[in-house]
Amino acid sequence: MTPELASVKEFVQQVVEAIAVALSIDVMVFDPERTILAGSGVTKAEIGTIYNENSLTGSILVSGHPIITRDSGRSEECRHCYRYGTCLHLAVVAYPIKIESDVLGSFCLVATDEKQKKRLLTDEEGMMKFLDKACQMIGSVINERRVQDQLNTILKRYDNVVNTVHEGIIVTDEMSKIIHLNRSALELLGITPEEILNRHITKVFHDFSLTLDELAKRNKIEIEITYQKDTKHKKKSFLATVMPILAEEGLEIKGATISMRSLKEVHSYAAKLVGTYSKYEFKDIVGQSEEIVRVKNKLQKAALTDSTILIRGESGTGKELFAHAVHGASYRRKEPFIAINCSAIPETLIESELFGYEEGAFTGAKRGGKPGKFELADGGTLFLDELGDMPLHVQSKLLRVLENHSIERVGGIESITTNVRIIAATNRNLEEMVERSEFRGDLYYRLSVIPIFIPSLKERKQDIPLFISYFLEKYGSIMDRPIQQLDTATMATLLNYSWPGNVRELQNTIEYAINMSEIGQEIMLEHLPQKILAMANVKNEVEDVMTKQIITKESDKQTKIKLKNLEKEIIKEALERFDNTTIGKEMAAKYLGISISTLYRKLKEISY
Numbered sequence: 001m002t003p004e005l006a007s008v009k010e011f012v013q014q015v016v017e018a019i020a021v022a023l024s025i026d027v028m029v030f031d032p033e034r035t036i037l038a039g040s041g042v043t044k045a046e047i048g049t050i051y052n053e054n055s056l057t058g059s060i061l062v063s064g065h066p067i068i069t070r071d072s073g074r075s076e077e078c079r080h081c082y083r084y085g086t087c088l089h090l091a092v093v094a095y096p097i098k099i100e101s102d103v104l105g106s107f108c109l110v111a112t113d114e115k116q117k118k119r120l121l122t123d124e125e126g127m128m129k130f131l132d133k134a135c136q137m138i139g140s141v142i143n144e145r146r147v148q149d150q151l152n153t154i155l156k157r158y159d160n161v162v163n164t165v166h167e168g169i170i171v172t173d174e175m176s177k178i179i180h181l182n183r184s185a186l187e188l189l190g191i192t193p194e195e196i197l198n199r200h201i202t203k204v205f206h207d208f209s210l211t212l213d214e215l216a217k218r219n220k221i222e223i224e225i226t227y228q229k230d231t232k233h234k235k236k237s238f239l240a241t242v243m244p245i246l247a248e249e250g251l252e253i254k255g256a257t258i259s260m261r262s263l264k265e266v267h268s269y270a271a272k273l274v275g276t277y278s279k280y281e282f283k284d285i286v287g288q289s290e291e292i293v294r295v296k297n298k299l300q301k302a303a304l305t306d307s308t309i310l311i312r313g314e315s316g317t318g319k320e321l322f323a324h325a326v327h328g329a330s331y332r333r334k335e336p337f338i339a340i341n342c343s344a345i346p347e348t349l350i351e352s353e354l355f356g357y358e359e360g361a362f363t364g365a366k367r368g369g370k371p372g373k374f375e376l377a378d379g380g381t382l383f384l385d386e387l388g389d390m391p392l393h394v395q396s397k398l399l400r401v402l403e404n405h406s407i408e409r410v411g412g413i414e415s416i417t418t419n420v421r422i423i424a425a426t427n428r429n430l431e432e433m434v435e436r437s438e439f440r441g442d443l444y445y446r447l448s449v450i451p452i453f454i455p456s457l458k459e460r461k462q463d464i465p466l467f468i469s470y471f472l473e474k475y476g477s478i479m480d481r482p483i484q485q486l487d488t489a490t491m492a493t494l495l496n497y498s499w500p501g502n503v504r505e506l507q508n509t510i511e512y513a514i515n516m517s518e519i520g521q522e523i524m525l526e527h528l529p530q531k532i533l534a535m536a537n538v539k540n541e542v543e544d545v546m547t548k549q550i551i552t553k554e555s556d557k558q559t560k561i562k563l564k565n566l567e568k569e570i571i572k573e574a575l576e577r578f579d580n581t582t583i584g585k586e587m588a589a590k591y592l593g594i595s596i597s598t599l600y601r602k603l604k605e606i607s608y
């Protein structure tokens with residue numbers, strides 16, 4: 001049964017009674033199943049009775065056309081009715097209730113005595129018009145219901161969608177009063193609808209300073225907002241996108257939609273997007289020498305804790321690689337791994353890079369401020385590379401952060417709690433620096449809870465062949481070439497070389513040699529970088545001198561000068577090859593197998 005007519009039953013009954021009084025004729029209304037839904041006078045007692053499908057109303061419901069019977073129960077139209085011959089109705093004017101072609105029921109004027117019959121049949125046309133209007137009225141009420149139901153369904157669907165989105169969504173009206181919000185917003189704020197609905201936006205978010213006029217001009221604004229339930233609760237920060245709700249006709253603002261995400265989550269997401277997750281695992285670390293196996297074992301154990309690790313070792317020994325592996329093996333692996341190179345950032349900027357800054361903290365500070373590496377690494381690991389180059393004033397601030405587990409942005413007053421594991425690395429002699437008061441002793445002890453020393457490549461020569469085959473395979477497959485071998489003389493030269501740039505230098509040497517050699521051929525001495533061959537020659541010369549036992553203090557000094565000059569020549573050649581720009585220097589450092597900071601240090605020493 002279609003419930004539409006039944007759903008407005010009370011209204012229909014009122015119409016029926018009003019018409020019955022106005023016309024002094026009985027009225028009956030049938031639903032599509034031929035059940036009397038409303039009635040007046042004699043017919044009222046019949047409400048609920050079901051008529052046969054061969055009845056008059058049965059045929060109207062099928063045909064959708066009005067009918068008049070002037071002698072009901074006996075006339076031709078009633079011949080097939082089951083009440084034929086027994087019907088007490090003397091005359092009937094019946095009219096379909098329709099919405100477009102949909103027949104929803106029938107409306108009948110029924111004469112149950114001669115007086116009513118006379119009244120009914122004297123103005124048949126007028127009665128029809130009257131019924132047409134009554135049926136239209138009932139039809140439009142049902143139509144309104146239909147529209148309302150459709151609207152409710154749309155609203156329910158919209159509510160479902162809005163409630164399934166991860167962002168918190170808050171809607172305000174034109175007076176900036178909160179009128180709607182989704183489930184995520186309630187969860188993010190830790191609030192009930194009663195606590196927030198109908199409140200002015202600034203009463204909830206005290207730092208929400210955006211006006212609707214400003215919003216109308218900009219269309220979409222991203223801001224940071226904070227919420228604190230009360231002083232017992234922690235302040236929560238959100239990144240919010242605010243958009244105006246405009247009236248259909250034009251620019252009149254009807255309110256605003258605020259979609260918000262927890263700032264912490266945004267940072268962690270951004271960190272993941274820019275690739276700041278751990279890139280290496282312990283299984284990617286090449287080396288079977290006793291020294292490296294010991295380091296790996298120690299770090300694998302340390303990975304399970306939150307203790308601070310200080311990794312020492314010459315440039316290019318793999319300090320950063322180990323830091324990645326520790327993060328990857330820790331419970332923080334799904335959170336960001338953020339690295340900061342203290343030597344690569346100007347002294348004046350390092351503090352704001354680490355701790356972030358508030359809007360207006362200094363000239364040029366970005367609107368809305370900027371989070372620092374500590375905030376970005378929240379929940380994960382912060383790798384402080386080249387720690388020895390951290391300025392003293394930043395060292396003091398870092399110590400405070402490590403002790404309090406909270407930071408303050410530059411220019412800010414709020415404390416922001418952080419949960420970060422620190423791994424620091426340096427190739428500088430921190431103990432000497434502490435003695436010379438260039439590094440804070442208390443910070444040194446605070447950071448070196450787990451001290452790790454990574455041996456240089458020349459201290460683990462047995463790993464060199466392993467590295468060579470690892471890099472031959474790695475670059476062979478990157479360059480899509482068959483894996484090549486080294487001839488004996490080349491292998492001997494590489495084994496004897498001192499590798500001041502450690503693994504990085506060896507890695508770059510193999511990449512270079514593959515480039516210089518013929519596809520599928522052995523790699524020979526002539527394919528090695530000039531500086532390695534030159535160093536090997538100088539070494540041979542020095543060894544010759546030593547075997548002749550004529551080494552004196554003077555000749556030792558000369559050898560050192562010779563080596564320095566050679567280094568100068570090699571650096572000069574590399575800079576000429578790649579030019580003196582920042583990118584050129586980075587490429588030259590790669591070619592020389594040294595880190596960019598080592599190249600800058602050497603450039604300072606020889607003052608190019």
Ligand SMILES: Nc1ncnc2c1ncn2[C@@H]1O[C@H](COP(=O)(O)OP(=O)(O)OP(=O)(O)O)[C@@H](O)[C@H]1O
Pocket residue numbers: 284285286287313314315316317318319320321322385425427503504507594595
């Ligand atoms: N044991 C290893 N296995 C595989 N690759 C290694 C290993 N050690 C170092 N490397 C590679 O050598 C290069 C230098 O390593 P990394 O940057 O970790 O050294 P570092 O000690 O941090 O250097 P720096 O002090 O100059 O920053 C990287 O490309 C790294 O992948």
